[in-house]
Amino acid sequence: MTPKLSVVIASVNGLPCIRECLERLEALPERNDMEVLVLDRRTDDTAAEIRRQFPSVTVFSGLHGKSIPELRWLGMQKARAELIAVIEDHCMAPPHWAGEILRFAESPYGVVGGPVENGSRERIVDWAFFLAEYGPCMPPLTDGESRGVPGNNAVYRREVLPLSEPAWGCVWESFLQQELLRRKVRMYLHGGMTLYHKKSFRLGEMMSQRFLYSRSFAAMRAQRMTAVKRLIYAGLSAALPAVLLWRIGAGLVRKRRNVKEFIAGLPIIGLFVLSWGSGEMAGYLAGDGNSLVRVE
Numbered sequence: 001m002t003p004k005l006s007v008v009i010a011s012v013n014g015l016p017c018i019r020e021c022l023e024r025l026e027a028l029p030e031r032n033d034m035e036v037l038v039l040d041r042r043t044d045d046t047a048a049e050i051r052r053q054f055p056s057v058t059v060f061s062g063l064h065g066k067s068i069p070e071l072r073w074l075g076m077q078k079a080r081a082e083l084i085a086v087i088e089d090h091c092m093a094p095p096h097w098a099g100e101i102l103r104f105a106e107s108p109y110g111v112v113g114g115p116v117e118n119g120s121r122e123r124i125v126d127w128a129f130f131l132a133e134y135g136p137c138m139p140p141l142t143d144g145e146s147r148g149v150p151g152n153n154a155v156y157r158r159e160v161l162p163l164s165e166p167a168w169g170c171v172w173e174s175f176l177q178q179e180l181l182r183r184k185v186r187m188y189l190h191g192g193m194t195l196y197h198k199k200s201f202r203l204g205e206m207m208s209q210r211f212l213y214s215r216s217f218a219a220m221r222a223q224r225m226t227a228v229k230r231l232i233y234a235g236l237s238a239a240l241p242a243v244l245l246w247r248i249g250a251g252l253v254r255k256r257r258n259v260k261e262f263i264a265g266l267p268i269i270g271l272f273v274l275s276w277g278s279g280e281m282a283g284y285l286a287g288d289g290n291s292l293v294r295v296e
Contacts, residue, residue: 003080008076009021012068017198026054028095029095037079067295068295069169076158076161083105090197111180113150113189114193116138118130118134119196125206128206129268131248131269132273135252138255139255140255143191147187148181149177151173151174151177153195162179174217211279211282212291219291231284233280238281241274241277
């Protein structure tokens with residue numbers, strides 16, 4: 001039978017992250033109407049363990065060296081359902097998640113996304129990372145038509161994806177969503193479709209991963225820029241940390257939540273946004289530098 005929903009997961013962090021992610025998916029009431037596809041680039045026994053513990057999950061292994069966008073794109077191509085959800089291997093689905101997605105099966109929207117909530121609440125470093133990275137995606141979010149949805153809680157209607165155009169399988173989801181908007185695809189932000197981000201970081205790992213992501217992002221953006229424009233954007237990156245810090249704090253004040261955690265984590269968030277700005281500067285000036293495939 002053709003599933004109603006395909007869930008695509010790029011496996012990059014290994015066990016136990018993805019084990020808990022899959023346990024949550026297996027427990028969903030709609031599991032019989034879903035297929036779960038894991039695209040694994042690990043070189044350890046993660047793929048074998050998933051096959052052993054979760055025989056109903058489809059695993060594609062031997063993908064070492066593939067970037068997260070490439071893994072996701074391959075999963076989208078392999079998916080059989082009309083609705084294709086993309087999540088991360090450290091994201092946890094609450095019981096209502098799939099049901100909320102399936103409510104939109106007959107909607108006029110090509111892309112639907114929902115809020116991302118923090119699932120790692122014990123350590124201030126994890127709060128700092130989450131607030132800096134996902135503050136704008138936190139609940140509450142207002143239901144309605146949108147210009148984009150969170151990349152790790154996004155559902156695409158198969159018919160709107162340019163799956164025959166391989167270039168879109170090598171970019172981050174924000175670039176793909178911009179292209180879909182250009183093609184008049186309508187997007188919807190559904191405040192009830194919450195997903196939990198659960199990952200603990202070491203400070204050095206957090207800064208390194210943000211630098212790598214930001215460098216790869218800026219390098220993608222710079223591909224269509226002139227040399228002069230790249231230099232201008234590199235210069236503007238010096239001001240990015242201050243702008244980001246203001247946006248994060250102001251957004252939390254508007255949402256009226258987690259301001260205390262923001263203040264407590266301010267030194268860590270400050271380092272995070274410095275890494276963010278320096279990564280973008282490197283991407284504009286020196287290109288990708290193999291950063292994309294190192295993002296986890």
